[in-house]
Amino acid sequence: MCRAIYTYSFLFLFLFWCSCNKITFLNTKPNTSLHVPSTPQDCQALLDDDWVMNGYGNSGYPYLPELSGDDLYLEDADYNKSALVDQETYIWRQQIDMGDALSDWDLPYKAVATSNTVLAILGKIPSSYQTATWNGLKGSALFYRAYAFFELARVFAPVYDSTTAGTDSGIPLPQSADINQKASRATVQQTYDQILGDLRQAEGLLPKDSVWLPTRPSPAAVYALFSRVFLSVGNYVLAGRYADSCLQLKHELMLYDTVSKTKIFPFYRTNPEMIFCAAYFPGGPAAPFRSHTDSNLFRSYEQNDLRKQLFFKYGDYFVGSYDQDGYRFGGLAVDEVLLTRSECYARAGNTAAAMADLNHLLETRWAAGTFIPYTAVDAGDALRQILMERRKQLLFRGTRWADLRRLNKDSRTAVTLSRTINGAVYTLSPKDPRWTLPLPGYILKFNPDMPQNIR
């Protein structure tokens, strides 16, 4: 009997021990090559995944706006062998068959999901560990999310109009990576509030003095993106102000004279003008050597303008991406910010400052000693010249479509696009609703209540 008591008490203790350990035992992560992220290091690794966060995987940020815009044109043969979605986008068809997966939508939202995952992990880290590193990670995640939302908004949401922004349908703004939730479209106002709100938070969190890497967000990148967003919504005051803030941090320009002209792709990712590198999907006709540069644009470069040699190879094929290895650069660089500031000066009537910025840029683009500074009779003349140079400097950056969308709101700068393919002529006039791309059909199937863009 005595022995039985010992046995039972031993068993009781054993079971008690088992139940105490049960929770830890069952919460052990099953697979560590498929690691379960939980630490700041994990967050950093997730944010450093340039494959997703900077668009360097075999998909990238939206390329359909590039196909819709007027930087490029396709020959009939190239058009005919293109995918249906590329063809329909190129001729601005009312309905575009985006199949059952579209990298323009899926990839930015993948970056959003990663950012949200990181934000969720950071949220679980006790506040006593919320140090500068933690701040930097949170700021980075917010920046990446803002970048992705903005990339989506300038394709799938109508251009910002302060009178209708409260009712226009924007894009879905998921705040967590839970696959069981339903998506709905925010308004355009909410969309931009989200983007700017994320950026404002990031501005306060990103450390000013950390080592700069082109793939990682930095304060300069936050200002550059601010200026890009404000420019797109037509807030030229703030666009100029943030451009100026950015340029105070980062303002070095390349002397194109010193850039090697023998390489096929002359620039590289860590060039001095780089602020934040991101690539758009070099899909279909957006791939190098698949589409020609718009003939008028190509002809507009003058003899001593080095961009003519550096930007184009084998005729009018564009090779002047600020990235390398054939990646199409769509990120943030000093030249764009300088042109934005210049434009904002011009729009504010400050002709001299505007032309100074423009000439400062162009001087570095021309062969040494050949550049004669441009002059403008008034602010309007300056703006016209700046917009022309903006086109010539920022072609194939994925920004032209957004520029066209905002410029079309002003009849003085509005443009009607026209294409001829297989003998048929297609036009897109400034007031056309087709300046906003439709949402992918498969997204509406997942979310039947979601409104489609009217085209």
Added chain:
Amino acid sequence: MFFNLREWRVPIPKRLLWIFCLFCATSLYAQTFSIPQKQATLREIFDAIHEQTGAYFSLSDEGILFKQPIPAGFKDMPLKVFLNERLPAYGLTYSFDPDDRRIILLRRKKGGRMARPENPGGLRRIEGIVMRSKPASGETEFLAGISVQIKGTDRSTMTDTLGGFFFTDVPADATLVVTAINMEKMEIAVTDSQIIIIRMNEKVLTLDTTVVNDGYKKRRRVTTTGSYNVVSGSLLERSTGSDALARTENLIPGVLDNHGSQAADKSSLPEGKVIHGRGTILADGNPLVIVDDFPYDGLLSSINPDDIESITILKDAAATAIWGARAGNGAIVITTKKGTSDRPRWDIHTSYSIQPRPDLWYAGSISSPDYIELEKYLYGKGYYDQNFSGTTNYAPVTPVIALLRAASQGLITAAEANARIEAMKGVDVRKDVKKYMYRNSLARQVSVQVSGKTSKLNYFGSAGWDDNTGNLVGLGYKRFTGRAQVTDTVSKRLQVYGGMSYTGSWNINGNNPGMDFQSGHGGKSFYPYYRLVDNTGRPRPFLGDYSPDYLRQTASIGFLPWTDDPVRDIREEKNTLSIQDHVLDLGLRYRLSRDLNLDLKYKVERQTTRGDDFHSDSSYLARDLINGYTQVDPVTGLLSYPIPPGGIRDLQNQVLTSQQGRIQFSYHKSRGDLHDVSILGGGEGRSMVTTASSSRLYGVHGKDAATNLDDSSLFMPYMFGEARQIPVMGGHSKQIDHFLSAYLDGTYTLRDRYLFSASGRVDAANLFGAETNAKGTPLWSVGGAWKLSKEEFFKVDWLSRLTLRASRGTAGNISRKSTAFTTVSSQANGITGMGYPTASIATLPNDRLRWELVRITNVGVDFATKQDILSGTVEYYQKRSTDLMAKVFTDPTFGGAPNPGERAFSYKNVAMTQGEGMDAELISHNFRGRLKWTTHFIFSYAVSRVTGYSLPNGLGKDYLASNLPNPVLNKPLYAVYSYKWQGLDPQTGDPRGISPDGKPSTAWAAINDSTPLAGMVYHGSAEPTVFGALRNEFALGAFSLSFNISYKFNYYFRKPALRYDNLLNTWTGPDSYARRWQKPGDEKVTSVPSLYYTVPERDRFYAYSAVNVARADNIRLEDVNLSYEKKDFTWRGIHCQDLVVFVYCSNLGPLWTANKDGINPYFVGVARDGKRWSIGLRASIF
């Protein structure tokens, strides 16, 4: 040898102090012996008796009598006289078993006297001993734990470890009832003999006598309500082969063995066993395998089949529910051997098997003349011009094309080219391949076992060695297995056991793909007129990756030789896979009370797998890689080697450590025939950690390897090709599985005719989502059985046994397709190479993840006719699986999109399948006289279909791979679909499908890409739905013969089809080329399309059209076993209880196939394995 002293001696405080046994034939009994010495110990006397009469015996005690000399001096003393007259003088007596004419020798307590019935009508004390003759060896075994009851009373007892029992105050006219598992029930009238010898007979093998082991408890099959099948060790011994589970094929109803990896297009079904139909879509469909009470984590090939006592198959819910979330596919319980014989017993098994080279001609590939004529024709058409222009200038071409090219360039004359081409027509590459790449395979197996038991100790030890050489030159497999088990009865209450096993196996192969050879980059196979060696026997190169021009050019500037000589390369690689498996078992059983036992069990296993693939510096793989990256300085012409010259070594290392523990209470209470309650319950924990790593070393010379490789830069190969990085193979992974479970299982039997059972189990695992673990939903079963034949009203004379069974319950299945957590996969660096580790999301979290749920309903009938002439069981089951893991497309707005053009998805518990089937097993003892003839017939019918799956059916083209799950509502999971076939175009010989408006169409691309699933032909299941086997066993005297015939019906396969694009790109193809359409009218006799070589869609349509689908039904003669058995003889002083010599032949091929093309559905478009012949020997010696 014959006179073994027990090392572990335990006094047994019982009526019979010591029991010695002497076994001898009657002839011995009459024999005489002489001992000239005046004095001898009893031991010396027994020694002498053995030497002179052949009788032998073993003793369990070295008592004082054996040490003290006693008077001897016998001359021609008859054994009988010695036993009758002399033994009593030494305080010994004996008893005589008239049935078996054997003698039992007993030693009395000092001064004790055998109680004689002084009053024949009164009460007295009786003693007895229960034994049996083992069927295989004839060896006598004392039976412990046998229930002996005085008939008509509730007085009963159990025999002790040496088979002894006693009763006091027994009436003289009493009758004893003796019952035991596996034994025929006996009723013995008490006689006045000194000791009652009860010799039990093994029951004739019927379902009634089988013992099943579900991994928690052993019980008689008739005391369960579940569906079990048992394969005994002796049945496993019927066949040969290193793999134990493979030997159970065609022996168990309801279990389907799929044969994988045989078809040329690898389109065969996943290999493994399917029990009662497939109940899952994406999770592992293999049953849970349990070895000695715990799930086995190592490779099953680590278990030596000779060590196996029995294999129990658990099929329905009543049998499997106790295994819970892991037993949804049924379970296979392997029980290893224990010591059984009273004396140390040695078993030796050895076999030698040979299998000739496979039949390379069976697959039917295009002949040399046909291929050469085709090449000449196409060369004339300009087909090969592309190979001689631009950057493809260095693409390889066959010798015929090279000769034609040389002739048209004027390098040789047309006549010379023609003569050399004509000469090649006589070459058949298969002759060379057969001679230089294949050989007859040999498999040698030997194992030795020693086992025994004493009252205290039960021990078993074994060692086995397998040495196999494969059909492919360079392929070898060696395995050593060692196992030791000891059970020690420490006291009446406590029993402890320990077991250890070690298995080491070594798989070695060179680089020898045989007929499956494909060149490294071009994917070229041997063209029909390729010769592997030249006239002097030296290996000839196969130029499948680069043209001779290119090789000449690279050689001239100093590249390494760049030719691939398949015959030489066999020896230039040595790929070794060694697996070391260690298992330690510990356990104890403590009797808390008469009815309640406590078991504690613990098992730890560690399996180390080490792969070492060494490619020497002369191997093609190494030379090709080094050359492929060699850089030529454009100015100096100097070569540099990003990959250092030398050998290349790929290493992989995997370590699996699993620990399992269990605590279990079992309660058993029996009140005679009225009630019988058996309950067991407990908890178990299990942890399995698998770590794996792999790496590649370049520049290996001896033990040194290059370290500083530039694997980040892009290197441009010399002349042509795309820039690439040096492949640095390496990885590391770790997987941790944790389980906690609790279970309860009970059986209640009323009046030995009504059985009720219930069980339940709760599982929690770190694989499941938190929500699932929190819920703790039990998996359960209930069952019942009614032994109808025991009822008073059951008056069917010819039917001796009839039992109805039914059970219902649930079991689970675990899929690793999804996790409950967000997981990321890590890389060392990003694409942009900024030097920081990166991680990307691999799976999004699924908190609701749970096991797949399988609901099983089972009803069955067990029956036996009088004397078990015909016995059997018939079962019907339904299996409904829900919560099956399936791919679900998700909204990419929340992430999860893989690559461009691919839809975001995750795996969730969403799908359902439903299956049903029938099993039958019949055993018929046709003759039981001098000629014994037994027939075993098994029949299985199993179908399952998808009943719930949310993905759209999509296009027909997505369902063409019949080896992958094709979930379609109301169709089997593995199904064969094809394009509708409208015959060949009578004008052009084009294959014709059907257009959307129902007309014959040759718009192949449109048909291939846009035919909806509804527009496809659905043939049927790719798995047989009716299958089974018929096994006949004959025995006449010492000879026995058995053969097994299997059948598989109602399933479909795709025949190998001629594809012109493959024929031209891979340099070989099927011989149906000779039967292609050539002129109008041919379409009436052939379905092979005309030669038309630029449209892969045309080939694809034809290959997947209905004309190339055939029924796979077949009947096969599986194997034949002829054996000779000799029992109980002495050879050179070695007593052999049993000796079996056998010849066994397997893989005998089909007796009948449904398809009329002569295709054996086990070998589709590949070489056919030859018949396997084995001879073997099994001996049991003492």
